[in-house]
Amino acid sequence: MTFDEKTLARFDREVAKYPADQKQSAVMACLAIVQQEQGHVSGEAEVAIAHYLGMAPIAVHEVTTFYNMYNQQPVGQFKLNVCTNLPCQLRDGEKALQHVCHRLGVEPYGTTADGMFTVQPSECLGACADAPVLLVNDRQMLSFMSNERLDELLAMLKDTHA
Numbered sequence: 001m002t003f004d005e006k007t008l009a010r011f012d013r014e015v016a017k018y019p020a021d022q023k024q025s026a027v028m029a030c031l032a033i034v035q036q037e038q039g040h041v042s043g044e045a046e047v048a049i050a051h052y053l054g055m056a057p058i059a060v061h062e063v064t065t066f067y068n069m070y071n072q073q074p075v076g077q078f079k080l081n082v083c084t085n086l087p088c089q090l091r092d093g094e095k096a097l098q099h100v101c102h103r104l105g106v107e108p109y110g111t112t113a114d115g116m117f118t119v120q121p122s123e124c125l126g127a128c129a130d131a132p133v134l135l136v137n138d139r140q141m142l143s144f145m146s147n148e149r150l151d152e153l154l155a156m157l158k159d160t161h162a
């Protein structure tokens with residue numbers, strides 16, 4: 001995979017924020033740019049970023065797989081991350097995940113046939129006291145997601161799409 005000039009210019013702007021011998025520090029920004037432009041970060045894109053930054057591909061892959069904001073495969077229009085880390089487990093996090101999966105007819109990590117929703121379990125989102133919590137498209141955090149509130153959310157997102 002090669003990146004076009006526009007993408008490389010965006011990479012260059014990120015690399016310029018760091019000392020010349022530390023351009024690898026821009027790896028997260030480069031991954032975010034690729035995801036913004038392509039919807040996900042493929043293995044080929046990881047290798048190309050590694051080449052651009054002078055890193056080992058496995059080092060880039062370690063970053064991609066550590067943070068679940070990076071999509072390693074195409075996702076739906078709405079990516080729903082439900083926290084199932086231990087504190088949330090104790091307060092219905094797993095039940096919330098199962099409820100969303102059941103309502104949408106997908107398994108965890110699955111995407112609905114219409115390409116609208118992807119549902120994923122998530123590590124701690126930093127709002128343990130608000131469980132169950134859910135993050136929409138890596139940006140919007142929702143707290144105290146009872147089954148009723150989950151149903152309302154799904155209905156609202158479907159309306160948004162209609």
Ligand code: FES
Pocket residue numbers: 083084085086087088089093123124125126127128129131133
């Ligand atoms: S464990 Fe779920 S937000 Fe912290």
